[in-house]
Amino acid sequence: MSKLTSLLNATMSGGIQIFNYRGKTKRSRWLMPTLLAVLMGVLILISAVGMTAELKEAGGESAILSIYALVTTIIIVTEGIYKSGDLLFKPRDNDMLLAMPIKKPLIVFARMVKFYAFEMLYCLIFLLPALIAYAMNVEVGASYFLIAITMMLLIPVIPIAVSCVIGFITSAISSRFKHKAVLEVLLSFGFLVICAILILNVNSASDFDGRSAVTIGNRITEFYYPAAALVRLATDFEIGQYLLFVAINLGVVAVAVFLVSRFYFKIVTRLNVIRKNGNVDAKYSFRKRSQTLAMVRKELTRYFKTPVWLTNTAIGLVIFVVAVGAVCFKFDDLVNSLADSVEEFPLTVDEIRAFVPSITVAMVAFTSLLTFITAPMISLEGKAFNMLKSLPISGVKIIMTKVLSAMILIVPVTAVGSLLMFIKFQFSILDLVLVLLAVAFMPLVTELVGILVDLKYARFDAESDAVTVRQSASVMVATFMGLGMVLLTVSLIFGLVFLAGQTAGLLMVDAVFVIVALFLYFTIVARGDEKIVKLVA
Amino acid sequence: MIVIKNVSKRFGEKKALDKVSFEVKDGEIFGFIGHNGAGKTTLIKSICGIMDFDEGRILINGKSIKTEPIACKREMAYVPDDPELYEDMKAISFINFVCDMYDTSEEVRERNIKRYAKMFEIENELQNEIRSFSHGMKQKIALIAALSHEPKVLIMDEPFVGLDPKAIFDMKEVMREIAKRGGTIFFSTHILDVAEKLCDRVAIVKNGQIVEVGDMKKIRGDKSLEKVFLELEANE
Incomplete structure (x- = not known):
């Protein structure tokens, strides 16, 4: 088994926590979370089917794909902003892995894969219903299924890479200060505000009539490449465009892994440094409380x-x-x-x-x-x-x-x-x-x-x-x-x-x-x- | 006094404890010895009310841990084998937190915290967060927290692991002192030399069953405790 496979096996062995709690029976371990996720997915599917039918009447059914691709991306990025730092730099097995002869990019990549595995849940809940709704309303060819699977796998990649880089920046800055936690919260909120402002600016900058979802969909494809690629490939499949999309995603992952792993050891080391109070004459309180x-x-x-x-x-x-x-x-x-x-x-x-x-x-x-x-x-x-x-x-x-x-x-x-x-x-x-x-x-x-x-x-x-x-x-x-x-x-x-x-x-x-x-x-x-x-x- | 009577505990098919029975008297230092996975921690967790057991009775100074858990816990203190404490808290806040749970007066806690912090040479570290401590320092904090409310029964799971030689020496002195006052000490250990020199009585557990229990001298005879333990381990 290659080093990467073993590493992935080990880091994924804890499972994706959601489906791995102490249930009495095997079924009770996954039944409730799965049922709730399916229920949520079905509700979104019903709303997406209705929305696609309306969009079709307006002649812009592909907008459903761009809108849901962006929604999935926003959810992953906003969530990733404040949890990626913890997931990348603070797992409890860091000391053990860093002591082994494993290259840092491999460790970073394994962390990102685990992050990615969880975010697939959002793809299943938000993107999959949109892909199904589109197929139900539009006559699609065999290539559509290839596109659908590819998009399910690749739409989370760029937002995960972006949030990992943001988590890296947050951890890199906060690790330099005594009050790391405070810095981390402030920086996370800062990035979230920037994210919200960008989304609001995209809305207000567009000169469309806000009621038209078709125009919203078109607008999204103008500034968000994965959504544009999804729409283009779903409506008019071209192998060149398809390969380009896959290559761009892999490239983004490579850049994120390279960037984060370059400073990984330094950040982990700094995050583990806890400054002690050296006051030898400290007066302690022995106050009794209820x-x-x-x-x-x-x-x-x-x-x-x-x-x-x-x-x-x-x-x-x-x-x-x-x-x-x-x-x-x-x-x-x-x-x-x-x-x-x-x-x-x-x-x-x-x-x-x-x-x-x-x-x-x-x-x-x-x-x-x-x-x-x-x-x-x-x-x-x-x-x-x-x-x-x-x-x-x-x-x-x-x-x-x-x-x-x-x-x-x-x-x-x-x-x-x-x-x-x-x-x-x-x-x-x-x-x-x-x-x-x-x-x-x-x-x-x-x-x-x-x-x-x-x-x-x-x-x-x-x-x-x-x-x-x-x-x-x-x-x-x-x-x-x-x-x-x-x-x-x-x-x-x-x-x-x-x-x-x-x-x-x-x-x-x-x-x-x-x-x-x-x-x-x-x-x-x-x-x-x-x-x-x-x-x- | 601790009374353990026919205590059994299963984890699925595996019997972790099988009709375990013995008593630990007041003023006694009692060692609990066994190989890894023999059932030592399971019994300790059952005595402390951390883990429920399937059958039998455990009494702490006459009260049942099943029916009167709070009353039992008020009489005792527990020191875990792996001192996983509240890492975000300052050491002094953590010890005060434990004292608050026992309703310990300010005078008693101040006296004991100062005494044990000095004994374990950690008095200048109490204002620091527990996450900044080594394993041994965390163990010392867990010990200070356990001792600061003056428990009548002290239950410890591998208390000497991670401690430096001076701390081990001091800890043994504290244990003798508590026993002299009439307190009950029950601890598990792998360090047979310590058990041999410190314990009045020991129990040896194997695959969830007590294979030997009694006075140290009686169990040991002319041999060392290590030899007795290894012989019992070898006998199937």
Whole structure:
């Protein structure tokens, strides 16, 4: 076996964490994550089929391919920006591999292959439905299947290479400083903002009528080569173009591997350097705290010192803050642009203003139900979980202090945002109380669901924090559940508000969340100790 | 006092512990010896309430670890074989965290942390993050955390691995001191010389079964503990 094959075998032996948790039976290991991924894929397929039919009527069915190719790319790049540094430079087997006679480009390539294997999931969920929808609407030849397979394999390549280079830059810069984690978070956010600005600029720079998806598709092919190649090859296959596309992708990988591996050893070495405090006369604090406070302090320390976890979960809160600012200060402009984009918009600015409490609750729902801080929290304990279990603290308390820590991170942000909305729009005190109930109970439900999911899918032996935070079964299942909960909740909010009036509608939404939260809480109280006893790191 | 009665544990088809029974009395230093994979860590994890067991009973000072886990854990401290601690925490924060779990008063923790940190020559390192420590230093932090709340029962899995000779010497002194106070010490080890010199009694485990248990002198007879152990290992 060649060195590369052995290396790939070894690095991939942990599996792609999603399908490799401690299930009782072999089937239970992969059933739930697979079902949720398939469900998501089917929903996207249904929407893609409908969209392709509309595009066909407008004479631009190939736009479906460019749009979904770009969506897949954006998802991979935005996610890769903050996790690639961890995946490339911080796996636990680094010391062992660096001690072996293996060339660094091979190690970097093996890391990238593992990253790539996970990102194929996004191709299956987003790109595959578009490829199927196109084939269902357009008569395609045999070459289309070759193109489809090639694109499935190669569309993630460029975004992975780009995010690896960004991860490399982030790690290279942060490794030079004492507070590496802070730098890493700031740089990751910086790159994410740049990414968002580029996407928004591409939209605003285009002179098309925003309603036309065909024009959007055409616009994408003008600036994004893989999407252009996909459309060109799907509509008019040319072997030369095909080979050129394959060669360009391989070239990009080679350049990324060369660049990252050139400084790999230096960055890994610097990242492992932890500056010590040399104060020999240090005065230590021996302050006594309650179990709950001690646990919360421990959880918050872990959270703020794990850049990939912080970035992954803080994005939603940052978006919430931006959205509150936009609604508070640009409300009329937002409503007018919404009215412009929808034919025969039925409401005036003042009529929408009356629904601000419901809009606030919808924003809180969107933020809270997708911010699963607890989903990797038990897995992130790692082997220290055994030590924690030996301490005189009950399983239920371990679980609930984790939920409390997550609430401490989320609730102040959404509460302050909601209060700002109240001050700006002066809605009634009763509506404010209902909004604040949502602020308390929506994240509570989310975090209780998150911790229950992690209790079921916990794994303590991930090769890096990025794998636990982004590629674990618990986070993937929680994220899919969160997407479902957001859809249901937002539909419920506006459905009930229009049916029963705003105050009564919000009261019913809050009641649902209070009941669900109580049910989940009593489930944990009843079974938490037993579940913790059964988990062994 | 630790009472272990007919404790069995299976991992699928494999019996990790098979009707294990023995007692560790107050004021006793008890060594638990066996080859790799014999079941030492499984039993230790079962005693500490980290791992559930299928059959039998484990009592810590008369309380069952199954039915009164918190009360049992309040009486004991556990030092793992691989000191995987909270790497992001400063050493002093970690030790304080453990003390908080035991509701240890500020006076007791200050006295003990200062004493053991000085003994293990680590008093100037406590403000640093645990991730910056070597294996041996992490082991020392785990030991200080375990000792700082003055447990009545001390359970340790391979406590001497990674420690420097002075720390091993000091650790043995601490163990003798706790036993003298009436505390119970139960530890697993591969270092038979240490077990021979330190333990009042030992149990030898093989394939999940106790093959010998009793006074060190009685088990050893005229031979060395190493010889007894190797003979038992050779007998199928």
